[in-house]
Amino acid sequence: MRGMSCTTFIITQKISSTRNADLILLLDEGMLIAKGSHGELLARSALYRSICESQNGKETTNVQNLT
Numbered sequence: 001m002r003g004m005s006c007t008t009f010i011i012t013q014k015i016s017s018t019r020n021a022d023l024i025l026l027l028d029e030g031m032l033i034a035k036g037s038h039g040e041l042l043a044r045s046a047l048y049r050s051i052c053e054s055q056n057g058k059e060t061t062n063v064q065n066l067t
Contacts, residue, residue, distance in 0.1 A: 015055050024048075 026034040041048040
């Protein structure tokens with residue numbers, strides 16, 4: 001039996017729903033402003049980091065940056 005693959009789109013405001021996604025698209029007022037994995041967006045996007053901090057607390061986000 002051959003393996004099957006699929007693409008799944010999840011539209012969410014919850015960072016916890018995006019952490020394991022292969023690709024996250026960050027939209028602001030309908031415009032694509034950043035894309036990448038959770039770790040890539042933490043490193044490159046001030047808006048994404050701000051959202052993470054507001055949802056998880058600053059300590060959690062800083063620990064994730066170290067891993």
